[in-house]
Amino acid sequence: MMKQTDNSGALAVASDAPRPATAFRLFTFFGSKTVRSWCYQLLLAALLIGFSYWLYSNVVANLRAQRIATGFGFLQQSAHFAIGETLIDYTPRDSYTRALAVGLLNTLYVTGCGILLATVLGFMVGIGRVSKNWLLMKICVGYVELLRNVPVILQVIFWAVVIRNLPSPRQAIVLPGMGFLTNRGLTFTVPAAHSGWMWTVLALLVACVLSMLLSRVARRWREYHGKQVPTGRLRWALVIALPLLVWVLTGAPHELNRPVLRGFNFQGGVTISPEFTALLLGIALYSSAFIAEIVRAGIQSVPKGQLEAARALSFSPWHVMRHVIIPQAMRVMVPPLASQYVSLAKNSSIAVVVGYPELANISNTLMNQTGQALEAIAIMMVVYLIISGTTSLLMNLFNRYVAIKER
Structure with missing residues (x-):
């Protein structure tokens, strides 16, 4: 230790102990495993973002050179092509x-x-x-x-070839109780359109959900109390009785839409x-x-x-x-x-x-x-x-x- 006198005459004590340098502090900071991990991740993210931006800019420039507009505005234009199988209404005039x-x-x-x-x-x-x-x-x-x-892909092609080589509708393969099998597909009988069938199917789904909940409650009761609750017959009765009751209340629809051969194909039913x-x-x-x-x-x-x-x-x-x-x-x-x-x-x-x-x-x-x-x-x-x-x-x-x- 050495004493020094400042301008005011006060004594100041100066320490000879070395202070940590800036480079040493930086080395300590980046020497941390957590810091290095974050730096690597940030560097990788920056590289990915830069590569994505370069790729996007390159694609957009090439499309503009070919006079092809970018964006999703074309989705509102009319499609002008037909679709053979649809689950919703569709015409070529739709977007x-x-x-x-x-x-x-x-x-x-x-x-x-x-x-x-x-x-x-x-x-x-x-x-x-x-x-x-x-x-x-x-x-x-x-x-x-x-x-x-x-x-x-070979299996898909195989079945397509097999079906295409089935008999025509006039020589259809009759499936008793199911319908007809031809090179146009499988045509079978379905219930005629009636709101009662929709409510019956909905009741069946509700009955299945209630049956699963009842089974879960019975299992929890057995796990906590050690007693078996026989719910099998009750669940089957629920699944059968509820849809049947709804079917009767909605008029008991029983008409069927049967396929009939007319001309070169079947009319009616579902194909x-x-x-x-x-x-x-x-x-x-x-x-x-x-x-x-x-x-x-x-x-x-x-x-x-x-x-x-x-x-x-x-x-x-x-x-x-x-x-x-x-x-x-x-x-x-x-x-x-x-x-x-x-x-x-x-x-x-x-x-x-x-x-x-x-x-x-x-x-x-x-x-x-x-x-x-x-x-x-x-x-x-x-x-x-x-x-x-x-x-x-x-x-x-x-x-x-x-x-x-x-x-």
Whole structure:
């Protein structure tokens, strides 16, 4: 220590201890792992933003050089093309927006039907894969190996060729109690239009929801109080009685709209087009093979001690599968099932090869007419992203519902 005297005569104490330099403080700051992590992320984000801006500017400049306007204003223009299958009213005078809405609804329709069919077939084949019946097990193995190893687009084309080579309507294949199978598709009888049928279907949906709630309440009661509440008969009575009561109260409609051959085609009833049938069979059968393997893996993941305990309690094979195996296997099956459902939704874009008017097919027609390729592709990307995200969200919620919670 050394003493120094200032101008006022006061003594000042100066320390010889070194002070940290600015460079050392900066080194200490950037030496932090957290700071480095944030710097890397900010640098990556800046690079991505710069690359995206460069790509966008380049695309816009090229489009302007070709005198192609950018933006989504064309969506309000008339489409000027017809669509063969629609779930809502549509004419060529409608806008491109409505045409895309028709394609979106067709995509959701074939995706929903495909998920339902693939799930049913997948569970049946998956259970057959672990069957003790040698013949049934080998048939299911052949089903999985054949459909899983053939590209989905080839399966769609195969079914389209098969359907196109069916007999014409005059030589239709009669399906007793169902309808007629021809190269124009499957035509079958449906109930005649009546408001009573709509209310009956709505009552059936309400009854199914009430039945599930009743089952959940009974399960919670059993978990907390240890007492079994027999709700099976009550639930079946609810599902049957409520729609039947609504059907009677709305006039008990019973008229049927039957298909009749007139000229070169059938009139009346409902016809499922060859394009829709080929696409549905192709994507559903392909996905069902993967779902079957998921179901098989889930079943085999259940400990054998659980099965032995259930048999010791004199459970029937059906009750073992329904109350012991499936509930425990679902927590293994649901995550990969979500991936298969998302893949099935994206595979619906293969419809362009058979001419089914779903979103990708209509978007291609839109691009050819307007030249707005960038906008059309962006719309498709956003729509498929929303469909995939919604499917994943619903499956995650279902996964939480079926998860076995430890208490």
